[in-house]
Amino acid sequence: MRYVAFFILGLVFWLLLTFKLTVANLIAGAVASLLCTLIFARYYFTGVVKFIQPQRWFWFLVYLVRFIFSCIKANLDVAYRVLHPKMPIRPGIVKVKTSLKSDFAKTLLANSITMTPGTLTVDIIDDCFYIHWIYIRSEDPEVYTKMIMGAFEKYIKKFAE
Amino acid sequence: MTMVAMIIISIGVLFNFFGCIGLIRLPDVYNRLQAATKCVTLGCCSILLGVFIHFGFTDAGIKGLIAIPLLFFSATVAAHALIRGTYHFGVKMSDKSVKDDYKSASK
Incomplete structure (x- = not known):
C-alpha cells in the first residue's frame, strides 16, 4: 500500500517538475519513480490510512498558516537583532522535553522549531x-518549554501522530 | 502583476541582505547559523514566490512553487546537521552564552 502511495506521489512530482504531458515523459517518470519507490519507500509512510482522514488535513492547514506567520516573525526578529547597534543577544543551549512519539512528528517539530523566532534545533536524543x-x-x-514549542506541538500531535 | 512580483522579490532580496549582515556581525558560529538559516530561507522563498507570480501557471512558475517546500526542508535539516557537526567538532560558544545543557548529553 505505501509503495503505491509513494509511487503516485513520485510520478506527480516528476510531472510537475518537467511539466510536459507526453507519453515518453510519462514512461521516463514512471521508471524514475519506480526506482525511487524500490529504494526509499520502506523508510516513509508507516500509516497510509492517515492520509485520507479529512480532520488531519484541516489541522495541517491550521498549522501551515501558523507556521508561515511565525516564520515571518522570525525574520523580523533576526533583522531587529542584527540591525540593533548593541545586538541584544543572550545565547545558550536549552533542553526541552516533548510528548510526541513518531519519528515523522518529531522531525516536523524540529523543523518548525528551527524556523521559529530565535531557536535552532541542535540535536534530538530520545x-x-x-x-x-x-x-x-x-x-x-x-x-521556556511552552515558549519554544508554542502551539506547534499541539497541532502536530493532531495531524501527524 | 509584474509590479507585485517585483515587490515580493525585493522583499526577498532585502531579507537575504539582513541574513548577510547577521553573518558578519554576530559573535559565534551558532548565532551566525541562526541568521543565515532563517533570513536566507525566507528570502529565497519569497524570491521563488515572486517568480511564480511573474510567470503564472507555466513551466518556470510551477518549478518555482515546488522548490519552496524542498528548500524549507533541506535548509532546516542542513542547519541542524551543521550546528551539530560544529558542536561535536569542539567549537566553543561565545563568551556571551549563559547556558549549555547539551554539554553533558553529548558525551
Whole structure:
C-alpha cells in the first residue's frame, strides 16, 4: 500500500517538475519513480490510512498558516537583532522535553522549531530536544518549554501522530 | 502583476541582505547559523514566490512553487546537521552564552 502511495506521489512530482504531458515523459517518470519507490519507500509512510482522514488535513492547514506567520516573525526578529547597534543577544543551549512519539512528528517539530523566532534545533536524543536559543528569556524549564514549542506541538500531535 | 512580483522579490532580496549582515556581525558560529538559516530561507522563498507570480501557471512558475517546500526542508535539516557537526567538532560558544545543557548529553 505505501509503495503505491509513494509511487503516485513520485510520478506527480516528476510531472510537475518537467511539466510536459507526453507519453515518453510519462514512461521516463514512471521508471524514475519506480526506482525511487524500490529504494526509499520502506523508510516513509508507516500509516497510509492517515492520509485520507479529512480532520488531519484541516489541522495541517491550521498549522501551515501558523507556521508561515511565525516564520515571518522570525525574520523580523533576526533583522531587529542584527540591525540593533548593541545586538541584544543572550545565547545558550536549552533542553526541552516533548510528548510526541513518531519519528515523522518529531522531525516536523524540529523543523518548525528551527524556523521559529530565535531557536535552532541542535540535536534530538530520545524525547529531548536540544535547542540553541539566541536570547534566553527565562530560566524556568516549564516556561521556556511552552515558549519554544508554542502551539506547534499541539497541532502536530493532531495531524501527524 | 509584474509590479507585485517585483515587490515580493525585493522583499526577498532585502531579507537575504539582513541574513548577510547577521553573518558578519554576530559573535559565534551558532548565532551566525541562526541568521543565515532563517533570513536566507525566507528570502529565497519569497524570491521563488515572486517568480511564480511573474510567470503564472507555466513551466518556470510551477518549478518555482515546488522548490519552496524542498528548500524549507533541506535548509532546516542542513542547519541542524551543521550546528551539530560544529558542536561535536569542539567549537566553543561565545563568551556571551549563559547556558549549555547539551554539554553533558553529548558525551
